[in-house]
Amino acid sequence: METISTTLNTSLVLNKGDLSSAYFKIIPYIDNQPIIESFAIDYELQGAGCFLNAFFVEAVQDSGVFLTLRLGALNGTKELKFQKLNTENSWETFTIKQTDQFTYKILDSNARDGNNSYRVQIFFENGVSIISEVASTYYVNSQDFIVYPNPAKSMETLYVYSRLFEGTYQFKLFNLAGGLVYTTELSDVRSFIELPTLQDGVYLYIIHQNNAIKSRSKLVIGN
Numbered sequence: 001m002e003t004i005s006t007t008l009n010t011s012l013v014l015n016k017g018d019l020s021s022a023y024f025k026i027i028p029y030i031d032n033q034p035i036i037e038s039f040a041i042d043y044e045l046q047g048a049g050c051f052l053n054a055f056f057v058e059a060v061q062d063s064g065v066f067l068t069l070r071l072g073a074l075n076g077t078k079e080l081k082f083q084k085l086n087t088e089n090s091w092e093t094f095t096i097k098q099t100d101q102f103t104y105k106i107l108d109s110n111a112r113d114g115n116n117s118y119r120v121q122i123f124f125e126n127g128v129s130i131i132s133e134v135a136s137t138y139y140v141n142s143q144d145f146i147v148y149p150n151p152a153k154s155m156e157t158l159y160v161y162s163r164l165f166e167g168t169y170q171f172k173l174f175n176l177a178g179g180l181v182y183t184t185e186l187s188d189v190r191s192f193i194e195l196p197t198l199q200d201g202v203y204l205y206i207i208h209q210n211n212a213i214k215s216r217s218k219l220v221i222g223n
Contacts, residue, residue: 001025001040003196013075038110051077055132057118059139061189063161065107067135069120071102078123082106085134087115093121111139114146145207147192154200158219161205165189167209173219174204195221 001023022044025215027037039047054070067082077099083091095106099122108116117136122130140146147160160171171193173182182196186207198223207215 006111011075036186044158051122051130052120052132052167055120055135055137057116057137058139059111061140064107065111065116065118065137065139067106067120069103069104069106069132071099074099074102076124076126078125080104081121081123083121087112087191091119106110111141113141113143114148118136124155142174147205147217147219148217150196150197150218151222152217154198154221155195158189158195160186160193162189162191167211169207169214172208173205176202 082095169186
């Protein structure tokens with residue numbers, strides 16, 4: 001091992017591009033005399049390989065969508081902008097935080113029915129910024145049920161989310177001639193339906209319980 005830097009401070013920032021190895025150890029000195037040195041470590045295994053370690057979202061019924069961000073480092077960072085995709089398909093900032101901790105949990109209490117997409121932008125003191133990958137989830141607010149994707153594809157998964165769920169419901173899919181082409185039970189607030197082979201076109205679905213229709217709409221099958 002060779003010496004790459006000496007400092008009087010308690011922290012040191014190194015440019016990753018200047019490094020030839022991922023293994024480091026630290027040797028403290030007092031009066032120019034070395035004392036007990038650290039073990040050698042691989043910094044890439046220390047959970048700080050990048051500034052953004054994790055970003056994910058979770059829909060919680062009757063609360064909204066929670067955004068969780070985990071940072072791998074704070075050095076040189078300035079602030080965070082949590083953003084969501086609006087109905088005009090552009091990104092808008094709804095929360096700004098200073099970078100003074102490694103983990104953030106932000107609530108979007110104004111999540112809308114259907115798909116909600118989020119990202120976080122990290123700003124640095126030197127004016128540079130990086131953007132996370134987009135994280136998306138579906139939320140049910142004003143409707144009793146949401147069926148997506150729509151349009152859907154034959155032989156793929158159809159998702160049915162409900163706002164209030166009590167007991168068992170029936171999902172029935174009809175063609176435009178009124179013929180029943182598929183039926184299944186829904187027994188959870190989030191149900192996954194594996195669609196059968198269906199011709200491309202427009203279908204009608206109903207969700208009912210004890211002969212009472214709770215939701216009905218059109219479902220498009222096709223590419």
